[in-house]
Amino acid sequence: MSQDSSERIVADLRAWIATVPPGTRVPSSRALCAQHAASPLTVQKAMRALTSAGLIESRPGVGTFVRMAREHPPADYSWQTSTLGALQRRLPLTSSTQRAAAPDAIILHSGYPDRELLPERQVRAAITRAARSEAAVTRSHAHGEPALQAWFAGEVAQHTPPGVQPPRARDVLILPGSQSGLSSIFRAVVGTGEPMLIESPTYWGAIVAAAQTGVQLVPVAVGPHGPDPAEIEEALQRTGAKAFYAQPTFANPTGGQWSGELRRTVLELMHTYNAFLIEDDWAHDLAIDADPSPLVAQDDAGHVIYLRSLTKSVSPALRVAALIARGPAYGRITADRGTETMYVSGLLQNAALDVVTQPSWRTHLRQMRQQLRHRRDQLAAVVHKHIPDAHLEQVPLGGLSLWLRLPDGTDPNELVRACEVRGVVIASGDEWFPAEPSGAYVRLNYCGPDPERFPEAAQIIAQALAGIRT
Structure with a gap:
């Protein structure tokens, strides 16, 4: 039987436990095997799950029973009230x-994509190879493994038009997932208490990161094809904001994609107002009926700060992402990341690089x-x-x-x-x-x-x- 079968047994027993008093004997493993047409190993797995959840307990030599309710006095956390003080800013709830x-x-x-959408065999093999390498026992480079930095830079270079200088490997910072990159960008580039334009609706994690870093959000409405450039310009003039967080490619949650004309217009606005476009290219590998076209490939003046993650296309277990920035902005962001996480696991970086450089990718x-x-x-x-x-x-x-x-x-x-x-x-x-x-x-x-x-x-x-x- 499959893992799904053990989960069904757990679900059936949970429903049964809710209808019987504590101390009721649980049917024997033999009876459960017959009832669910399951193997003994599958039934054992289900019983372990229920035991871990505290729903049943085994009494050696007697049997397995629905666990008796145990009385525990409520924990007293009142001491934290004066220690933590008043809540200065209400953060959004967990998504x-x-x-x-x-x-x-x-x-x-x-x-997150279901496992059948992921390159599971390649990921397992890559992790095995990485575990046998020096990456398993050595500290990685502070800014990332050079080969992985070069791969991310090369991905952007494929989209770079003639006359534009593509990013170099040293413009890339490897991150433990793009969420941590957002926090660092907001802290280092925007600053606490400063305004930042943001699409509305947009990725909830960016809203949370802004709240955590004290950035003041300035919403710009978006339709199926992106924001209105006139509204972006008006907001830049009105607020003096120096940054705009956006997802030009397959935005989350709307799925919209900016046109080529809108991309050019927004980039011109960033140049005119000496502002940064924080481009979150989260769905770069999730194209269906259109191909990705990163704005960072059209900019060599440092106006675009770019984020791309491999978490959703390679594996949620390999939280590896990259940030591309140029000029002093790169230095400020890397300094923030250095104090936050020091470095990203070289083992995970090597495994991710292995997957994306195989012909099967x-x-x-x-x-x-x-x-x-x-x-x-x-x-x-x-x-x-x-x-x-x-x-x-x-x-x-x-x-x-x-x-x-x-x-x-x-x-x-x-x-x-x-x-x-x-x-x-x-x-x-x-x-x-x-x-x-x-x-x-x-x-x-x-x-x-x-x-x-x-x-x-x-x-x-x-x-x-x-x-x-x-």
Whole structure:
């Protein structure tokens, strides 16, 4: 039996435990094997999971029983009130995309691709090779492994037009994931208390990073094809902001992509106002019907600070990303990173470099593109069929999710709760807005497990939506 089988046994026993009093004897392993047509190893795995969760306990020589409730006095954390002092700035809550889901739930909220979309065999082999190398026992370079720096620089150079100087390896800083890069950029380049333009809606992690670093956000509304350059210019003039955080390629959560004309216009504005464009190219490897075209490839004057992560295309276990910057900005950011993390694991860097330099990497990207297209189209089709009251503003050309507008007056958080009770986990759109939401939205990811359950999920969402609107 598979891992999925043990999870089903756990789910069934959890439901049964909720209906019986503490101390009830749990059916024997032999009985569970027969009931679930499972192997003894699968049943043992399920029993270990329930024991770890504190739901059952084994009494040697007697049997296994539903665990008795234990009374514990409530912990007293009141001492922390005076120690921590007043909360100076209220941070956004942890994203709903990070919450755990029941084993049998339909998962449409997570932002990480299912393992079947990843180059699992190549990743395992690369980690094994890295573990046998010197990288397993030595400290890596502070700015990153030179070969990996050169690879990221070369990726941008492929898009660099004639007459523009492509970035060099020494312009690249390797990061333990792009989220930490955002915090360093905001601290080192923008500064506490200073304004920064940001698309609205946008990546929730950028909003959190800004709150943590004390940056004052200036929202700029975006439509299906990006922001209005006139609004960007007006905001730059009005606030004096010297930075603009944006996702020009397959934005999260909308999936929008800037046109070539918009890219050129925004870059000209950055030049005119001596400002930085913080380009988050998170979905570079997640193209479906359009190819990525990083703005950093068109800029050699240091106006674009570029971020790209391999976490979603290689493996969530290899949190390796890169930042490209030029001039004094690079020095300020690297100084901040040096005091924050010192260096990134050389073992992880070597494993990531191994994967992306194998001939099979390009094959993997082509296959992932086909799989994402099929999943995106399948989810979009069942949304149109079963949730006609909702509006899909655009079918994204890349990325991992659909951005769905709900009927006016709908509370997306109430819908999230109603869906989760029915076994479907989705993400409220509210957390992607740096200010008040411009409408009621939810984000539905098509990268998770069990895409064959999309029709079932859409029907459940429709039922939940009807229920909260009556």
